[in-house]
Amino acid sequence: xxxxxxxxxxxxxxxxxxxxxxxxxxxxxxxxxxxxxxxxxxxxxxxxxxxxxxxxxxxxxxxxxxxxxxxxxxxxxxxxxxxxxxxxxxxxxxxxxxxxxxxxxxxxxxxxxxxxxxxxxxxxxxxxxxxxxxxxxxxxxxxxxxxxxxxxxxxxxxxxxxxxxxxxxxxxxxxxxxxxxxxxxxxxxxxxxxxxxxxxxxxxxxxxxxxxxxxxxxxxxxxxxxxxxxxxxxxxxxxxxxxxxxxxxxxxxxxxxxxxxxxxxxxxxxxxxxxxxxxxxxxxxxxxxxxxxxxxxxxxxxxxxxxxxxxxxxxx
Ligand SMILES: Nc1ncnc2c1ncn2[C@@H]1O[C@H](COP(=O)(O)OP(=O)(O)O)[C@@H](O)[C@H]1O
Ligand SMILES: O=P(O)(O)OC[C@H]1O[C@](O)(COP(=O)(O)O)[C@@H](O)[C@@H]1O
Numbered sequence: 001x002x003x004x005x006x007x008x009x010x011x012x013x014x015x016x017x018x019x020x021x022x023x024x025x026x027x028x029x030x031x032x033x034x035x036x037x038x039x040x041x042x043x044x045x046x047x048x049x050x051x052x053x054x055x056x057x058x059x060x061x062x063x064x065x066x067x068x069x070x071x072x073x074x075x076x077x078x079x080x081x082x083x084x085x086x087x088x089x090x091x092x093x094x095x096x097x098x099x100x101x102x103x104x105x106x107x108x109x110x111x112x113x114x115x116x117x118x119x120x121x122x123x124x125x126x127x128x129x130x131x132x133x134x135x136x137x138x139x140x141x142x143x144x145x146x147x148x149x150x151x152x153x154x155x156x157x158x159x160x161x162x163x164x165x166x167x168x169x170x171x172x173x174x175x176x177x178x179x180x181x182x183x184x185x186x187x188x189x190x191x192x193x194x195x196x197x198x199x200x201x202x203x204x205x206x207x208x209x210x211x212x213x214x215x216x217x218x219x220x221x222x223x224x225x226x227x228x229x230x231x232x233x234x235x236x237x238x239x240x241x242x243x244x245x246x247x248x249x250x251x252x253x254x255x256x257x258x259x260x261x262x263x264x265x266x267x268x269x270x271x272x273x274x275x276x277x278x279x280x281x282x283x284x285x286x287x288x289x290x291x292x293x294x295x296x297x298x299x300x301x302x303x304x305x306x307x308x309x310x311x312x313x314x315x316x
Contacts, residue, residue, distance in 0.1 A: 001054060001127070001128075001131045001132075002042075002043075002046050002051060002052070002053040002054075002260045002261070003054045003127050003131060003132070003134070004040065004042045004053055004054070004056065004134040004136070005039050005056050005057050005119075005135050005136075006037040006038060006057035006137060007058055007137070007140060007143065007147070008037060008088070008108040008139050008140055009036065009040055009057060009058070009059060009064070009067055009087050009088075009108075010036045010063075010088045010089060010090040010105070011034070011035065011036065011066055011087065011088070011090070012034040012035075012089075012090050012249065012250075013031065013033055013089055013091050014032050014033075014034065014092040014094060014247060014288040014289075015028045015031045015091065015092070016028065016029045016030045016031070016095075016096065017029065017093055017094070018095065019095065020093055020095040020098065020100065020102070032287055034070070034288040034289040035071060036090065036249075036250070037067075037137055038136035038137030038252075038253050039056075039134055039135075039136050039137060040055055040057075040071070041250045041253030042134050042253050042256050043257075044076065044289070044291050045253060045254045045279060046257045046260060046261055047075075047076050048257075048279075048291040048294060049257065049258060049261045049275075049294070049297075050294070051261050051264060051265075052077065053076065053077065054077045054078065054126060055076055055078040055079075056080060056123050056126060057081075058080060058081055058082075058083055058111055058115065059080040059081070059082055059083075059087050060083050060084060060086050060087045061085060061087060062086070063088070064082060064087040068080060079122065079126070081122065083112070083115045084112075085109030086109060088105070088106035088108040088109070089106060090103065090104065090105045090106060091103075091104040092249045094246075103249065107141055108138070108141075109140060111140040111142065116140075120147075120150075120151065124151070124154055124155065127158060128159075128160070129158060129159035129160070130159060130160075131160050131161075132160065132161050132162075132180075132260050133151070133155045133163070134162075134163045134256060134260055135148045135166070136163070136164070136165035137165070137166065138166070138167070145169035145170050145173050147170070148166060148173065148177070149177040150177070152178065153177045156178070161181075161263060162179040163179065163180065163183070163256060163260055163263075164182045165183045165252065165253075167191065171184060171188060171192055172192055175192075175213050176213055178214030178215055180215070180216050181215070181217040181218070181259060182210060182215055182219075183218075183219045183220075183252065184207075184218075184220055184221075185220070185221045185223070186203060186220060189203060189206060189220055193206050193209070200228060200237060203220050203222075204228060204235055207220055207228075207230060208230075211232050216231065216232075217230070217231055217259075218230040218231075219255070219273070221252055222240070223248070224240045224242075225239075225240045226238040226240035226277065227273070227276070227277065229269060229273045234269075234309070236269065236306050236307070237306070237307040237308075237309060238273055238305070239304075239305040239306075239307070241278070241281040241300055241303050243281050243285050244285055245284050246285055246287055247287055247288055247289075248284050249288065250289035251280045251283050252280070253289070254280045254282070254291055254292065255277075255279065255280035257291075258272075258279035258280070259272060261275070262275050262276065273304070273306065274306075277301075277304045278297045278304060279291075281300050282296045282297045
C-alpha cells in the first residue's frame with residue numbers, strides 16, 4: 001500500500017492569463033479548481049498508474065470538503081481528519097504566451113496539538129511492514145519542523161519505506177532521519193546546502209552528502225531539463241523530454257507518484273526513472289494538477305534518454 005500524508009492541502013485555482021502583467025488589470029481566459037497539495041497529487045498519480053493509495057492528512061471547511069469529494073469521485077481511498085478553519089486556496093497563474101507559471105501559495109491554517117497527535121497516530125497505524133509512506137509539501141506553520149523526521153524514524157521502525165519531498169527545514173531535518181528516497185528540485189537542493197548550483201556535476205557533488213544519513217535513493221528534479229537519479233553506487237542523468245507545456249504545477253508530485261509505484265513494484269532503477277520521467281512530463285501536458293493519461297505516459301517512456309555516470313564520468 002502507498003500512503004500519502006498531506007498536512008497542508010490546498011484547492012489549486014489555476015487561472016490562465018495571456019500576457020500576464022504585474023501592475024496591470026489582467027483578464028482571465030479560463031479557470032479551474034483541483035484538489036491539491038503534494039501528497040494528494042501523489043495519490044492521484046498513483047491512481048493513474050493503476051495502484052492503490054490512501055490519502056491522509058488534515059482538511060478543513062468547505063475547501064476541505066471539496067477536496068474530499070474530488071478524491072471520492074476518483075475513488076481514491078482517503079482518511080482525513082477534519083479540523084477547524086479553512087483549507088487554503090493556492091493560485092496558479094499560467095501564461096501560455098510568455099510560457100510562465102506563477103504560484104501564489106497561502107500559508108494554510110494552524111493545527112491544534114491534539115489534532116496533530118491524532119493525525120500522526122492515524123498515519124502510523126495505517127502503514128505496515130513493506131508499505132510506502134510519502135511525506136510531502138509544507139505543513140501548518142505552528143508545527144515543529146522535525147515533524148517529517150519524527151514520522152520517518154517511526155515508519156522505519158515498522159519496516160516502512162519513506163519518500164520525502166519537502167523544502168527548507170522540513171527537508172533538512174527529514175533527511176537526518178534517513179528516508180528511503182528524497183526528491184529535491186534544484187532550488188530545494190541549493191537552499192539545503194546554502195550554495196548556488198550551476199551545473200549537473202555540481203548538483204551531484206553536493207547531493208552525495210545526503211547518503212551519509214542512510215538515504216538510499218536521491219532524485220534531483222530539474223524541470224524541463226530532466227533529472228538526476230543517484231544511489232551510493234551509481235548516478236544516472238536523465239534528459240528532459242520535449243512536450244507541449246500546459247501547466248507545470250504538479251510535475252514534481254507526478255514524479256514522486258511514479259517513483260512510489262516503481263518502488264512498490266520493485267522496478268529496477270532504469271525502469272523506475274523512465275516511468276517517473278514519462279509520468280511527470282505527461283502531467284505537464286495537462287491543465288492544472290490533472291495527471292497525464294496512461295497511453296501518453298507509455299508513449300513518452302520510449303523517449304526517455306539516460307546517461308550513466310561512473311565516478312562522475314560519462315560511461316554510456
Ligand atoms: N517543461 C517540462 N517539460 C518536460 N518535463 C518536465 C517539464 N517540467 C517538469 N518536467 C518533469 O517533471 C519533473 C519534476 O519537475 P520539477 O519542476 O523539477 O519538480 P517540482 O515541481 O518538484 O519543482 C522533471 O524532473 C521532469 O521530468
Ligand atoms: O505545500 P506547498 O509546498 O505549499 O506546495 C503546495 C502546492 O504544490 C503542489 O502540490 C504542486 O507541487 P509540484 O508542482 O511541486 O508538484 C500544488 O498542488 C500545491 O498548491
